[in-house]
Amino acid sequence: MKTHGIHHISMISRHGQEVIDFYSGLLGLKLVKKTLNFDNPNQYHITFGTNEAELGSLLTFFPHPKAKPGIQGDGQVRTITLAVPENSFKFWQNRLTKFEVSYSIIRKFNQNYLTFKDLDGIEIELLETNEGKPNIFEFNGVTKEVAVKGIYNVVLNASNPKTEDFLKAIGYQFEQESSLYKRYKLETSDVLGRYIEIYKPGEDQGNNSIGTVHHLALTVLEKEIEAWDKKIRALGLLPSEIKDRKYFRSMYFKEFSNILIELATEKPGMTEDESVSELGTNFLIPPHFKNLPKETFDHLMPLEVKEVTKLTKYDYIDMESYKSSHRHRDILNEINLLARKAKTEGLTEAELERRAILRKEYVASVTGGVRNMVEKVKLVDEEGNEEEGFIKKGKVVETWN
Numbered sequence: 001m002k003t004h005g006i007h008h009i010s011m012i013s014r015h016g017q018e019v020i021d022f023y024s025g026l027l028g029l030k031l032v033k034k035t036l037n038f039d040n041p042n043q044y045h046i047t048f049g050t051n052e053a054e055l056g057s058l059l060t061f062f063p064h065p066k067a068k069p070g071i072q073g074d075g076q077v078r079t080i081t082l083a084v085p086e087n088s089f090k091f092w093q094n095r096l097t098k099f100e101v102s103y104s105i106i107r108k109f110n111q112n113y114l115t116f117k118d119l120d121g122i123e124i125e126l127l128e129t130n131e132g133k134p135n136i137f138e139f140n141g142v143t144k145e146v147a148v149k150g151i152y153n154v155v156l157n158a159s160n161p162k163t164e165d166f167l168k169a170i171g172y173q174f175e176q177e178s179s180l181y182k183r184y185k186l187e188t189s190d191v192l193g194r195y196i197e198i199y200k201p202g203e204d205q206g207n208n209s210i211g212t213v214h215h216l217a218l219t220v221l222e223k224e225i226e227a228w229d230k231k232i233r234a235l236g237l238l239p240s241e242i243k244d245r246k247y248f249r250s251m252y253f254k255e256f257s258n259i260l261i262e263l264a265t266e267k268p269g270m271t272e273d274e275s276v277s278e279l280g281t282n283f284l285i286p287p288h289f290k291n292l293p294k295e296t297f298d299h300l301m302p303l304e305v306k307e308v309t310k311l312t313k314y315d316y317i318d319m320e321s322y323k324s325s326h327r328h329r330d331i332l333n334e335i336n337l338l339a340r341k342a343k344t345e346g347l348t349e350a351e352l353e354r355r356a357i358l359r360k361e362y363v364a365s366v367t368g369g370v371r372n373m374v375e376k377v378k379l380v381d382e383e384g385n386e387e388e389g390f391i392k393k394g395k396v397v398e399t400w401n
C-alpha cells in the first residue's frame with residue numbers, strides 16, 4: 001500500500017485578497033474553491049489549481065488578517081516547487097519583474113529553478129519540465145503555453161532522520177542527493193507531485209502562523225483509508241479520526257519531525273459541488289455549518305478574482321475597516337467626478353452642496369481610521385500641481401487599484 005503523490009498543500013496567509021492577487025493575478029492559477037475552514041466557520045479556505053482542479057495542483061490557504069507572522073523552520077514544508085512548461089522561464093522572469101517580485105535562479109540536481117516568495121514569505125520555485133499535462137486555464141496574460149501545471153516537489157525542513165523512514169513506509173524511495181538536498185521519489189506514480197526533498201542543513205524549530213505551510217496532504221485511495229489508519233499507528237504515529245472534508249476524506253498526524261501530514265482520498269474531488277466551469281465562483285458553506293445563523297459569515301471580507309498589474313498590500317483587516325476604506329474610495333470617486341464636471345460645464349447649486357458634504361465626509365473618513373491610506377492619495381490642484389494636506393479647491397486623484 002502506497003500513497004499516490006501530493007494531494008494539496010495548505011498554507012496560512014495574512015490577507016485573502018492578496019493571496020488571490022498573487023496566485024491568480026500573478027501566477028495565473030484558477031481559484032477552484034471558496035469555502036470555509038471546515039474546523040472554523042470564521043475563516044475562509046480558498047483553493048487554487050489547474051482548470052480541472054486536479055489533485056497534485058491544489059494550493060489552499062487559510063487567510064488570517066489579524067494573526068502574527070509565523071516562523072519558518074523545522075517541522076514544516078520549506079519550499080513548494082511548481083511545474084511549468086518547457087521554454088516558459090523567459091515569460092515568468094518577465095512577469096515576476098513586471099509585478100516587482102524579486103527572484104533568483106538556483107541550480108539543483110542539474111536543473112534550473114526560478115525561486116521567489118509570495119507576499120507572506122512562502123517560498124515558491126518554478127521548474128521547467130515536460131512532466132504533467134498542460135493546464136488550459138488562461139487568465140490575466142498567463143496562457144496555456146506557460147501556465148503552471150501543478151505541484152512538482154516539496155522541500156521539507158525535517159531534522160529527525162526517522163522522517164526518511166516515514167517516507168519509505170508510504171512508498172517513497174531515495175533517488176539522489178546533493179550537498180543541500182536529499183531527494184525521494186514515489187516510484188509508483190506517473191502524476192506530478194511525486195518528489196519530496198529534505199533540506200539537509202536544517203533550520204531551527206518553526207512556528208505555524210502567517211507565511212508558513214500548515215500541512216502537506218498526500219493522496220491515498222478511498223478504499224484504503226481505513227487500512228492507512230492502522231498502518232500509521234503501526235509506525236508509532238497518532239492519526240486523527242477519519243474526517244469528512246466533502247471533497248475527500250482524510251486523517252491528520254504529525255510525522256517524526258513534527259510536519260503535519262494529511263492523508264486524503266482521491267475521491268470525490270473538487271468537482272463534487274461545482275462543474276469545471278463553475279469552480280471557485282460560489283461561496284460554499286460546508287454542510288455542517290449550514291445551520292449556523294447567517295450573521296456568522298457577515299464578517300468575512302469580500303474576495304474577488306481580478307486582473308491586476310501589480311501586487312497591493314491591502315490595509316483593511318476586517319469588515320469594519322473594509323467598509324471604511326471602500327466608503328473612502330467611493331467618496332473620492334464622486335469628488336473626482338464633480339471636479340471634472342466643475343471644470344467642463346460647472347456645477348449646479350445641488351452639486352455644489354453635494355461636493356461640500358462629500359468633502360466633510362472625506363475628512364471624517366480619513367480621521368475615522370484610514371489615516372494611513374492618505375499617504376497613497378495625491379491631491380492635485382486645478383493646474384495639476386500636487387498639494388500637501390487636504391482638499392482645498394483642486395481635484396483629488398486617488399491611487400488605489
Ligand SMILES: [Fe+2]
Nearest residue numbers: 010215217262
Ligand atoms: Fe488539507
